[in-house]
Amino acid sequence: MSMTGLFACTHDTSADKELTKTQQSNTEIWPVIVSEVPKDDAIEAKVQQLLSTMTLAQKVAQMIQPEIRDITAEDMRKYGFGSYLNGGGSFPNGNKHSTPQDWIDLAEAMYQASIDDSIDGSTIPTMWGTDAVHGHNNVIGATLFPHNIGLGAANNPELIEKIAKATATEVMATGIDWVFAPTVATVRDDRWGRTYEGYSEDPEIVKSYAASIVHGLQGQAGKDFLGNDRVISTVKHFIGDGGTVAGDDQGNNIASEQVLFDIHAQGYVGGLTAGAQSVMASFNSWHGKKIHGSKYLLNDVLKGRMGFDGFVVGDWNGHGQIAGCSNESCPQAVNAGLDIFMVPTDAWKPLLENTIAQVQAGDIAMSRIDDAVSRILRVKFRAGLFDKPSPAKRQYSGKIELIGHDDHRKIAQQAVRESLVLLKNNNNILPLSPKMNILVAGDAAHNIGKQSGGWTITWQGTNNENSDFPGGTSIYDGFATQVKAAGGQVVLSPDGSYINKPDVAVVVFGEEPYAEGHGDRANLVYQRGNKTDLALLKQFKSQGIPVVSVFISGRPMWVNAELNASDAFVAAWLPGTEGKAVADVLLKGSDEKINHDFKGKLSFSWPKSPEQIVNRNDEVYEPLLPYGFGLTYGDASLLSSELEETYQLSEDLSVGTQVFNGKVQKPWVMNLLSGNEQVAINSSTQTLTGIKYRTIDKVIQEDAFKLALGGQHNAGIQFMSANGFREDLSAEQEKKAALVVELKRENPIKSPVYISMNCESEGDAQGSCRADVNITEALNKTAQSQWSDIAIDLNCFAKQGVSFDKIVVPFELRSEGALSLSISQIHFQSEADAPAHIQCN
Known part of the structure; x- marks a missing residue:
């Protein structure tokens, strides 16, 4: 708990x-x-x-x-x-x-x-x-x-x-x-x-x-x-x-x-x-x-x-x-x-x-x-x-x-410009000439939802697309407009690939959106155990391409390695829908003069270690960067490029692989299913033929969801990897883990209910290796209208041919019968923590 x-x-x-x-x-x-x-x-x-x-x-x-x-x-x-x-x-x-x-x-x-x-x-x-x-x-x-x-x-x-x-x-x-x-x-x-x-x-x-x-x-x-x-x-x-x-x-x-x-x-x-x-x-x-x-x-x-x-x-x-x-x-x-x-x-x-x-x-x-x-x-x-x-x-x-009025957007653009904090600027690489060949990379470069954070259309700020922000602009949009107008070249490449070697790479990356308790962390390590953004920065460095990092986050984080791999580093926080204003500060004008200098100063001390909790006026005050810090153009960069990158946490608070714990966890997305119909869930309520979905409260606001199946169609819910990519969950199988679902049924179960996994075999279409486990008996053994766990031994899926190094769908629940079911947690749990209710030794 x-x-x-x-x-x-x-x-x-x-x-x-x-x-x-x-x-x-x-x-x-x-x-x-x-x-x-x-x-x-x-x-x-x-x-x-x-x-x-x-x-x-x-x-x-x-x-x-x-x-x-x-x-x-x-x-x-x-x-x-x-x-x-x-x-x-x-x-x-x-x-x-x-x-x-x-x-x-x-x-x-x-x-x-x-x-x-x-x-x-x-x-x-x-x-x-x-x-x-x-x-x-x-x-x-x-x-x-x-x-x-x-x-x-x-x-x-x-x-x-x-x-x-x-x-x-x-x-x-x-x-x-x-x-x-x-x-x-x-x-x-x-x-x-x-x-x-x-x-x-x-x-x-x-x-x-x-x-x-x-x-x-x-x-x-x-x-x-x-x-x-x-x-x-x-x-x-x-x-x-x-x-x-x-x-x-x-x-x-x-x-x-x-x-x-x-x-x-x-x-x-x-x-x-x-x-x-x-x-x-x-x-x-x-x-x-x-x-x-x-x-x-x-x-x-x-x-x-x-x-x-x-x-x-x-x-x-x-x-x-x-x-x-x-x-x-x-x-x-x-x-x-x-x-x-x-x-x-x-x-x-x-x-x-x-x-x-x-x-x-x-x-x-x-x-x-x-x-x-x-x-x-x-x-x-x-x-x-x-x-x-x-x-x-x-x-x-x-x-x-008046909704999204241009006058309001101009105020927001001013706020974006004044909120940016320049943490590092080696060799005064910034501001950039708009006449250069600039590669804009990173998964936040052209993602208005990610740059806006939580409390953005949806509560958690998730399940949004750029089309959900008419009138809004991404950070890439600002670079594209100004560089093209000045005669330079600009290329958007989230993964960092290119044909012509750029003069500089502007990499926009950072935290995924979250709100309230779903954003609580055990420590401030950025991308712990999954340093994909760091790998991208190092890729550019190894190719001799200067790197400007634009960091999207809802808090200061321990990013020593990312700072080391960057020639310049900008804390952009969560700028909202007016992402184009970032380029107003990072780019010179077409006349090669500064458009807007940096004004932002840290209102939060930047941590020196992953577990450092440090605030202005503390008796012992030794942050990496102090409250009030912020470079302007021409200032000497104070940060070393050899900051300590190793760490040891006082306590490992990590848990088993999460699929859903109040919100969908990366890399998974959630779909509603009915027959051959499938629709992405992007709202707090959603319907499809024969099935209704809505978020509910278990402990805190909207930390669970409820499904109501009418019984006329084979319907249910599915979590799958984004873009159908294969994900390697073999470590869970090696740990002899179980798939654990915390759920609550509101009625006796009269028709079979199945939990399934899908994987992709080499050369075949996604989902070609599939396993179905009937949980009806276990579900009926749970107390009606009370939250209970059902744990399924992963061998039940493996014996039916699921390859855990190629998972596309880690969880799918379907039934052809009438069903009222709520779910608050879906995760993998090692056998040492608790034995599985459904075993297939």
Whole structure:
């Protein structure tokens, strides 16, 4: 089980209890904040008047926030939810390619249902919240700005405000009211999978940026506050998510209260002073107690001492992680100060009913409910939701030209240019003349999805193609445009092959997209055990071709070998859809003069070793490159080309070969199957004749998927190697491993269910060696509606002719019968760890 899973279901360990004894509880540490948005007596009177007319059911409905995949407009009409959301990778009609008009249509339908009092008696307008964390990132064609880690390197608060305002405009163009941004975590361990959502390891930048982005999203009090082109902002995640032990997402922060304020709270000082109207509670714990259930932090500190008068919203079923709670019942969260339950999945209905019953039973005081609802109504009145036209009739709704507007893309291009950090520039190889013969190589060179990272159309940022980014440009696109215009030559070659030897190779490579816990790492080694990018750099070096590396990443990484193999090295972070702006800095103009110099400076210290966790102002501070480092043109390069390349990790935390562990692992891709039909899965919901697929939550957001087979076709799911290439898994067979599937069945299995593997024989078509294993009996032995493992001895496949050095499909599941099945893990596990359930000795 992952550390995330342990923290999700285990609480108040003896160690945590011991820490709790020593932690401070001193509200004097925290400041009294005077918000730029003062209380308005007229609004307060409206809130109290409306509150006095509401029933308990209407009040609790204001505190329930379901997700668009789990409710209909009729549900909204019946219950009158105060708000709703679309999760990352969730779209109107379940269609990844929904048009802006589709988003508007859903916003309008939900709004009209919320103000229809024919069933629930309420006319309170609902509000839609969305994760627009680097632009309106769920909408096809939107401008996607660099992720926060790059913006931190730019260190330009004025630019940040422009980015936020452009984002608000594109969000308003789709009729949405509320944005779950900014993230104001101060990241202290780069192994954390959300490092790129942080601006810096130092709170200084975070504090100033928080105010700028809140102003950009909401406007400023007395000027354009929450006007027609502005949205409600959310400072998140309160508090300490960037400082968990070992960088574990949703883990435990054991900082003292003084450090919690000094390091992790400065973004809230900036954001709340600027008038942020909502705060999102964090998944993490502080000294073993989940923040969602911390009355001290949510009520005594945030609302009491700091004077926050907006509302506190939970994170994705975060309330269910509190000791004694479930997704369907959690009075502890309300009593602690949570005002809105974010409750995706169908848990929203029992949660609503249970909360009403808990108020009636006295488990939750009516005064606490009134306080929560007053806060929600206060923000709705401040945002003008009672007075503004419906979503379809607002000033910017339907103005499709605002989505990806050229003015917004120009702001994003400026952000890309200013975020680039030059780490190495031997012999001043940069900037390059555009009149040279330039080879642009690497798998990220012409890949807008990879350069944009997580939270990009889909939640994890995976399963996207360049065609999903109309108006966007790759890094190669920028080189191609400028070099061709100047009379030079440019060739795109991801694998580095060429006909005419180039003058220089620009190699664009880096991390695959990820989000949240799926990005957590045990160490900072780049491409551990699979140094394909290093091999490409060395290939060029051996041919006497100068190498310029452009590194795409969501964090600083230990890349000593890659640095050694590069003449120049640029940390490009995750630049978003405006990749062409990278060439603005790396290339000279056609007049051979500098177009744009480097401005970016490291807002994160660069590690000297794979396990070094180092931050500015540490007592012992010995990074490879310090906070604030960044060369400009003409500066002498300081890095040696003989950096230490060997390492020994203190603990090997590697696991068996993963096929799926909450997301599809490279080199595999996932397909939905029905008869002879096959379609790539590139959305959180997908259908094919006789089969439905959707992502679900097991421990964290969307870390599993559910299949529903109708029984009319031979249908199922398949994982195969990208482009049908053969993969060598012979090491798994040598370890006498088993194929292990963690699954949950929802009904008795009446028709055979098969798990298959395919391989490719020499000279034959892919999949010509195939093995099928009937798992029906083993599946029926698992407890219904409970997660269980089924392990299959690899000999079962080998005896049918599968060659493990030529695997094309490591996993395929099919059935001709009706079937409801969820899967959370598919991996190979050595026999020493556990015996296989299905053996074929």
